[in-house]
Amino acid sequence: MSESTQQSRWLGFDLGGTKMLAQVYDGDNKALGRARKKTKGTSDAKAGLERIAETIELACEDGEVDPKELSGIGIGCPGPVDMESGTLLDPPNLAWNRVPVRKYLEDRFKCPVAVLNDVDAGVYGEYRYGAARNATCVIGVFPGTGIGGGCIYRGEVLRGGSASCMEIGHIQVMPNGPICGCGHRGCLEAVASRLAIAASAAKAAYRGQAPGLAKAAGTDLGSIRSSALAASIDADDEIVKQIIKEAARQIGIAVAGLVHVLSPDVVVLGGGLVEAMPDLFTEHVAKAARKRVMPVYEDSFKVVPAALGDDAAVLGGAAWVQHVLKQNESQAEEKS
Amino acid sequence: MSESTQQSRWLGFDLGGTKMLAQVYDGDNKALGRARKKTKGTSDAKAGLERIAETIELACEDGEVDPKELSGIGIGCPGPVDMESGTLLDPPNLAWNRVPVRKYLEDRFKCPVAVLNDVDAGVYGEYRYGAARNATCVIGVFPGTGIGGGCIYRGEVLRGGSASCMEIGHIQVMPNGPICGCGHRGCLEAVASRLAIAASAAKAAYRGQAPGLAKAAGTDLGSIRSSALAASIDADDEIVKQIIKEAARQIGIAVAGLVHVLSPDVVVLGGGLVEAMPDLFTEHVAKAARKRVMPVYEDSFKVVPAALGDDAAVLGGAAWVQHVLKQNESQAEEKS
Numbered sequence: 001m002s003e004s005t006q007q008s009r010w011l012g013f014d015l016g017g018t019k020m021l022a023q024v025y026d027g028d029n030k031a032l033g034r035a036r037k038k039t040k041g042t043s044d045a046k047a048g049l050e051r052i053a054e055t056i057e058l059a060c061e062d063g064e065v066d067p068k069e070l071s072g073i074g075i076g077c078p079g080p081v082d083m084e085s086g087t088l089l090d091p092p093n094l095a096w097n098r099v100p101v102r103k104y105l106e107d108r109f110k111c112p113v114a115v116l117n118d119v120d121a122g123v124y125g126e127y128r129y130g131a132a133r134n135a136t137c138v139i140g141v142f143p144g145t146g147i148g149g150g151c152i153y154r155g156e157v158l159r160g161g162s163a164s165c166m167e168i169g170h171i172q173v174m175p176n177g178p179i180c181g182c183g184h185r186g187c188l189e190a191v192a193s194r195l196a197i198a199a200s201a202a203k204a205a206y207r208g209q210a211p212g213l214a215k216a217a218g219t220d221l222g223s224i225r226s227s228a229l230a231a232s233i234d235a236d237d238e239i240v241k242q243i244i245k246e247a248a249r250q251i252g253i254a255v256a257g258l259v260h261v262l263s264p265d266v267v268v269l270g271g272g273l274v275e276a277m278p279d280l281f282t283e284h285v286a287k288a289a290r291k292r293v294m295p296v297y298e299d300s301f302k303v304v305p306a307a308l309g310d311d312a313a314v315l316g317g318a319a320w321v322q323h324v325l326k327q328n329e330s331q332a333e334e335k336s
Numbered sequence: 337m338s339e340s341t342q343q344s345r346w347l348g349f350d351l352g353g354t355k356m357l358a359q360v361y362d363g364d365n366k367a368l369g370r371a372r373k374k375t376k377g378t379s380d381a382k383a384g385l386e387r388i389a390e391t392i393e394l395a396c397e398d399g400e401v402d403p404k405e406l407s408g409i410g411i412g413c414p415g416p417v418d419m420e421s422g423t424l425l426d427p428p429n430l431a432w433n434r435v436p437v438r439k440y441l442e443d444r445f446k447c448p449v450a451v452l453n454d455v456d457a458g459v460y461g462e463y464r465y466g467a468a469r470n471a472t473c474v475i476g477v478f479p480g481t482g483i484g485g486g487c488i489y490r491g492e493v494l495r496g497g498s499a500s501c502m503e504i505g506h507i508q509v510m511p512n513g514p515i516c517g518c519g520h521r522g523c524l525e526a527v528a529s530r531l532a533i534a535a536s537a538a539k540a541a542y543r544g545q546a547p548g549l550a551k552a553a554g555t556d557l558g559s560i561r562s563s564a565l566a567a568s569i570d571a572d573d574e575i576v577k578q579i580i581k582e583a584a585r586q587i588g589i590a591v592a593g594l595v596h597v598l599s600p601d602v603v604v605l606g607g608g609l610v611e612a613m614p615d616l617f618t619e620h621v622a623k624a625a626r627k628r629v630m631p632v633y634e635d636s637f638k639v640v641p642a643a644l645g646d647d648a649a650v651l652g653g654a655a656w657v658q659h660v661l662k663q664n665e666s667q668a669e670e671k672s
Contacts, residue, residue: 080599080632090632136497149597158489160599161472162636170630171593175510182630253508260503261485261597263416263496294506294518296416296426300498 009065011056012318013075014118014310015039017094017145020052022059023314024070029129033063034314045096049104056109072325073105073113074317076121078148080163086115089163114321117164118313119148120157122306125316126268127152130307135266139258140306141168141251141285142271146181147189151262157320158262169193173254188254192247194273198224200243201232210237226272233277244277245284252288259293259301270306278305345401347392348654349411350454350646351375353430353481356388358395359650360406365465369399370650381432385440392445408661409441409449410653412457414484416499422451425499450657453500454649455484456493458642461652462604463488466643471602475594476642477504477587477621478607482517483525487598493656494598505529509590524590528583530609534560536579537568546573562608569613580613581620588624595629595637606642614641 008027014020016039023034035058037051052075060067079091086102105113116124123132123140132138132152140150149168151158159165169189170182177186178196190196202219204210212235217228232240255267267289274281286303306312344363350356352375359370371394373387388411396403415427422438441449452460459468459476468474468488476486485504487494495501505525506518513522514532526532538555540546548571553564568576591603603625610617622639642648 080630090630153494158598160636161601163599163632165597165599167596167630167633170596172589172628184628257507257593258597260506261501261594262494263499263501265497292508292520294416294426294503296499297503300496 008071009069010318010322011059011070011073012121012314012316013052013056013073014121014313014317015052015075015077016118017078017091020055021310021314022055023311023318024059024063024065025315025318029315029318031063031311032065033059033061035059035062039094042095045099048094048096049099049101052101053105053108056105067109070109070111072111072321073109074121074319074321074324075101075105075113075115076118076313076317077101077115078118080165080167081115081117082162083114083116083157083159083164086113088115112321112325114317114324116157116317116320117148117150117166119150119166120152120164121150121314121316121320122270122308122312123150123152123268123316124157124320125308125312125314126270126306127316128319129315130268130312131304132266132268135264137262137264138266138268139166139255139262139264140268140270141255142269142306143189143193143247143251143273144271145193145195147193147251148271151264153262168254168258171254171257173250188250192250194226194229194271195221197229197243197247197273201229201240204237204239204243209239211235212237213240226276229273230276233280241280244280248281248284249288252285253292255285255289255303256292259289259297263297264301267301267303268306269303270312274305275309281305344407345405346654346658347395347406347409348457348650348652349388349392349409350457350649350653351388351411351413352454353414353427356391357646357650358391359647359654360395360399360401361651361654365651365654367399367647368401369395369397371395371398375430378431381435384430384432385435385437388437389441389444392441403445406445406447408447408657409445410457410655410657410660411437411441411449411451412454412649412653413437413451414454416501416503417451417453418498419450419452419493419495419500422449424451448657448661450653450660452493452653452656453484453486453502455486455502456488456500457486457650457652457656458606458644458648459486459488459604459652460493460656461644461648461650462606462642463652464655465651466604466648467640468602468604471600473598473600474602474604475502475591475598475600476604476606477591478605478642479525479529479583479587479609480607481529481531483529483587484607485594487600489598504590504594507590507593509586524586528586530562530565530607531557533565533579533583533609537565537576540573540575540579545575547571548573549576562612565609566612569616577616580616584617584620585624588621589628591621591625591639592628595625595633599633600637603637603639604642605639606648610641611645617641
């Protein structure tokens with residue numbers, strides 16, 4: 001590693017529906033500083049962009065890095081993005097639409113900015129440094145408020161014609177299933193996200209069938225986070241265990257479909273819910289998926305929990321912008 | 337086009353579950369000769385490979401081309417293939433398993449051979465010369481005995497970790513649906529392939545509700561081909577029209593899922609059934625798909641019927657082997 005690379009400074013950013021996280025790295029991807037804020041998705045896009053910039057500045061301050069020194073920013077955003085122009089298109093969990101994230105941040109920080117989907121950023125992090133190192137085709141499934149998906153295919157973020165893809169939360173899995181936040185019925189995230197699990201578990205707690213959960217979090221969906229669900233499992237709330245197994249089974253059925261479509265060698269499961277109960281989740285997703293694929297695919301993929309936790313998307317974002325710049329350089333060299 | 341390119345000879349091959357087709361081309365992809373045989377999928381793989389080689393020789397004979405002059409062979413095969421080694425893995429509609437197609441043909445014809453999935457070959461043909469020219473991400477859906485899928489992504493066949501992919505016929509679309517040839521339940525092809533449509537239509541004919549179909553083909557599934565179904569529609573068999581619309585709707589739901597996963601700019605529908613009634617099929621697939629995608633994807637894709645008919649896969653195969661050889665050349669140049 002040359003001295004100049006080590007002295008370079010990169011910023012990874014994870015824009016979530018509820019919180020935003022910025023982390024600043026040196027050229028070896030060693031973390032130097034970080035900052036975190038609530039997203040306030042209901043405020044307008046301009047205020048949101050300002051808030052993103054402030055969080056970047058706070059992370060730099062924390063890492064004693066002058067924002068002017070940044071060599072690049074990689075930012076993962078929820079929902080589909082236009083990766084060419086760096087535009088956030090229409091995030092289902094934010095009241096924003098067609099926000100020119102890249103332009104705003106490049107104008108403000110005078111350094112190159114790469115915008116990608118937040119789950120793609122997380123999967124890229126796992127691909128470079130985590131549970132899916134060196135895989136040819138990695139699919140990530142991250143159940144949270146919704147269910148995010150991402151794919152790194154031959155070292156690149158898989159993207160479609162005009163927008164990023166892998167919006168697997170909105171694949172229909174239950175023809176007459178519950179209504180989803182997107183307005184359609186029976187989407188995967190309407191039956192198997194952490195929010196869907198929390199709603200089913202809250203009903204059980206309300207009926208007196210999940211005393212462990214009632215004690216840990218009551219029946220308020222706002223309180224039934226992954227840790228409360230894990231506490232409920234530890235307290236032997238059998239019905240909550242069944243609810244989670246059923247969600248994992250539904251995700252496994254969707255994963256089987258993705259195996260037929262993309263033939264991944266690794267499927268990474270991530271997010272707070274998986275982190276809180278990695279074995280339970282991984283086992284049941286893998287079992288349901290393997291049961292439903294054509295024989296030729298049965299041994300073609302493994303299902304693993306993510307390894308990097310909250311750091312996956314920020315680290316992935318920082319690594320992604322470096323990758324994009326390297327590629328632009330080598331393309332420029334080819335042309336000259 | 338240089339003289340040497342024009343004088344080159346390329347062979348495209350389409351190995352189907354029921355028939356095989358070979359076509360020989362000059363360097364401008366002008367067809368010079370062709371040959372067709374029944375596949376006889378129940379015979380063993382060795383006899384099958386021999387039969388493929390004979391069909392290639394017949395096509396050469398028809399085109400007055402010495403097989404020794406062939407610069408390359410591109411062959412589309414049913415089911416998942418290992419594109420690196422050129423191995424046909426486990427075709428659901430042939431009694432073959434792990435057949436080293438590339439090695440056999442290279443030994444026999446002493447020229448480079450590229451093996452790909454048959455629908456990928458067809459979609460590549462449509463991408464290069466047909467209904468999806470210059471698209472960034474094309475998905476092909478070909479309903480026949482099963483339902484084949486293919487994808488050309490940024491000029492390359494999309495492939496997964498170890499096997500080719502887009503086996504969309506085996507995505508589960510109906511949790512407790514009819515049993516599929518693969519042994520699972522409710523696969524897309526169990527509810528919406530030409531064979532599934534024919535079975536439903538045969539029931540209607542047997543009940544006396546589809547006189548047009550009864551007249552055109554009787555109730556034998558072996559006779560209810562695409563042309564008979566089209567004749568039934570022309571004879572105003574309302575129930576057959578409903579059956580086909582419902583199949584198109586199911587395919588549209590699967591296409592909506594694929595739009596969320598891959599965000600294609602073009603979806604090509606092909607195969608005999610679509611060819612026999614392109615408008616009916618395209619309209620209802622597009623309608624069902626558009627209704628079920630997230631708003632951001634609503635105008636991001638078009639659904640079109642294939643333009644090349646039976647020639648798509650042979651032309652695609654011949655074009656693909658040329659593409660692969662060009663790429664190998666430029667990679668070799670980069671290294672030297």
